[in-house]
Amino acid sequence: MLKKEDIIHIAELARIGLKEEEIEKYQRELSLILDYFKKLELVNTDKIDSIGHITGEHSVIRDDVVIDCKEDIRMGIINNFPDKKDNQAKVKSIL
Amino acid sequence: MIRELHEKLKNGEINSVDLTKKYFDEIELKDKNILAYLTLHKELALNAAQEIDKKIQVGEDFDLLGGIPMALKDNMCVMGGRTTAASKILDNYIAPYDATVVKKLREKGAIILGKTNMDEFAMGSSTENSAYQKTRNPHDLNRVPGGSSGGSAAAVVSDMAVYALGSDTGGSVRQPASFCGAVGLKPTYGRVSRHGLLAMASSFDQIGPIAKSVEDAAIVLSRIAGRDLKDATSAKSGGKFYEDYLTGNIKGMKIGVPKEYFGDGLSDEIKNISFAALEKFKKLGAELVEINIPHNEYALPIYYITVPSEVSSNMARFDGIRYGLSIDDQEKSKIGAGKLLETYLDTREIGFGPEVKRRIMLGTYALSAGYYDAYYKKAQKVRRLLRQDFEKAFEKVDLIFSPTAPEPAFKIGEKTTDLLQMYLSDIYTVTANLVGVPAISFPIGEVERESKKLPIGGQLMGRWFGEEELLNAAHTFELN
Numbered sequence: 350m351l352k353k354e355d356i357i358h359i360a361e362l363a364r365i366g367l368k369e370e371e372i373e374k375y376q377r378e379l380s381l382i383l384d385y386f387k388k389l390e391l392v393n394t395d396k397i398d399s400i401g402h403i404t405g406e407h408s409v410i411r412d413d414v415v416i417d418c419k420e421d422i423r424m425g426i427i428n429n430f431p432d433k434k435d436n437q438a439k440v441k442s443i444l
Numbered sequence: 445m446i447r448e449l450h451e452k453l454k455n456g457e458i459n460s461v462d463l464t465k466k467y468f469d470e471i472e473l474k475d476k477n478i479l480a481y482l483t484l485h486k487e488l489a490l491n492a493a494q495e496i497d498k499k500i501q502v503g504e505d506f507d508l509l510g511g512i513p514m515a516l517k518d519n520m521c522v523m524g525g526r527t528t529a530a531s532k533i534l535d536n537y538i539a540p541y542d543a544t545v546v547k548k549l550r551e552k553g554a555i556i557l558g559k560t561n562m563d564e565f566a567m568g569s570s571t572e573n574s575a576y577q578k579t580r581n582p583h584d585l586n587r588v589p590g591g592s593s594g595g596s597a598a599a600v601v602s603d604m605a606v607y608a609l610g611s612d613t614g615g616s617v618r619q620p621a622s623f624c625g626a627v628g629l630k631p632t633y634g635r636v637s638r639h640g641l642l643a644m645a646s647s648f649d650q651i652g653p654i655a656k657s658v659e660d661a662a663i664v665l666s667r668i669a670g671r672d673l674k675d676a677t678s679a680k681s682g683g684k685f686y687e688d689y690l691t692g693n694i695k696g697m698k699i700g701v702p703k704e705y706f707g708d709g710l711s712d713e714i715k716n717i718s719f720a721a722l723e724k725f726k727k728l729g730a731e732l733v734e735i736n737i738p739h740n741e742y743a744l745p746i747y748y749i750t751v752p753s754e755v756s757s758n759m760a761r762f763d764g765i766r767y768g769l770s771i772d773d774q775e776k777s778k779i780g781a782g783k784l785l786e787t788y789l790d791t792r793e794i795g796f797g798p799e800v801k802r803r804i805m806l807g808t809y810a811l812s813a814g815y816y817d818a819y820y821k822k823a824q825k826v827r828r829l830l831r832q833d834f835e836k837a838f839e840k841v842d843l844i845f846s847p848t849a850p851e852p853a854f855k856i857g858e859k860t861t862d863l864l865q866m867y868l869s870d871i872y873t874v875t876a877n878l879v880g881v882p883a884i885s886f887p888i889g890e891v892e893r894e895s896k897k898l899p900i901g902g903q904l905m906g907r908w909f910g911e912e913e914l915l916n917a918a919h920t921f922e923l924n
Binding site: 355356359360362363364365366367368375378379381382383385386388389390392394397398399400402403404405406410411421422423424425426428429430431432438440441442443444 | 523524537538539540541632633634647673676677679739741742744745746748749756760763764765766767768769770772783784785786787788789790792793794796801802804805806808809812819821822823824825826827828829831863864878879880908909
């Protein structure tokens, strides 16, 4: 069972605000699912590499050229900024 | 159905504007009970219909999808239109560009009626995780349509769209198709560009059609498939028209029946319907071959480690800075109002629903220092073993058959409190995403519950990039 501190730590890493009363719920739910994962420990994977691209295809590569963003797309992006100044996204102070 | 409508449009029996209006009338009439749509694009749809009508009138050639009304799951971007992924965090998001599939459909003259409901960010198996509404199964309004593309499936079977697009990460196209009695196709990973699809788990996600017939699904796939420079994982399609491969002949085709899929966990009811379907394939000339998928029992555990891991990474973009909801609750701030971290915490706490948070937390844990090897890396190793099982199986057989889901549509609220029960609903479908193969769900029978008939879907999986054989087998089944 995950400890209370584990949940607080995970939520902080995940950048999700947490209410006190939610901690126990997450302890219960996440532990239940993690227990279910335990089954994987039974599989011997000593000489097995973890898988990369699932179909074995190669990535699409293109020349590194600048493609201009059309004005309507640019304005569409800017209009979605929750907070902006002079058509630039405004970010709160970090410290 | 698409071909039929195309002929009628071509010979002037109907026009696209009237057809589009007819579909909006159906939506007006039925959707207050079914709740399949989140947003309608009336103006956009009617303008597009007018344009295609003009073309038809002057005798210009037009594509099979030209003038035909369809629906899009609300996790695909339509430029200038609201795209929410059924999440409050994107309640006010207006897509600034078209998804590649949308661009392709528009070029063919397809009519986009609107955006359909889904589980929030496609995380769920019943569409109950939508932050907006619970879509109903048209066969019984007390039951779920399946998920996560529940709105798309419900819209198609209740004649509120000719066809729809959904996205499938672990069964989200096939399971709702099964629950609603439609055809649902998950293409091979990489077959269809994911550009403009709001990402859930990037090594799993594929866009696929939900339609009334296998032929319709094939027609749609031909028009959305292909390599795209904006999706580095997309594969060449070679401009194939999949509908041309529907010969109605499957003589000599080998269909694998995995022992593991028909074990104790499956009810006699679904087992019998599945065996009857297999008998039918046999009568049509296919050969049934018993096979083994030894690592099958690990499919769900692998899925529920790797998917949340990718989810936790993909969802990091919802930070309250670049788009969507942004909250900085000054009053209850623990860190200090006006600080960036506070914006992150508040926005994500309020913007995401319970299942999304749960998966982000789970994935964050599985990827965190000290646990990465034990969870994520281990799962990716077993995922390779599972893929090897499929490579071996496809040396012996051409296709693999199973039920799509272990049960018919369940009741609204029946599984919302039991997480693992809800996850088990995907037991037959997650594997195709884990190994990347194409898979289709198509109706194979029905069961009765409280004097209502509920559809049951069968699933065929095919070889990587082998959609032709897969579609032809399902098509041949459907014809007979």
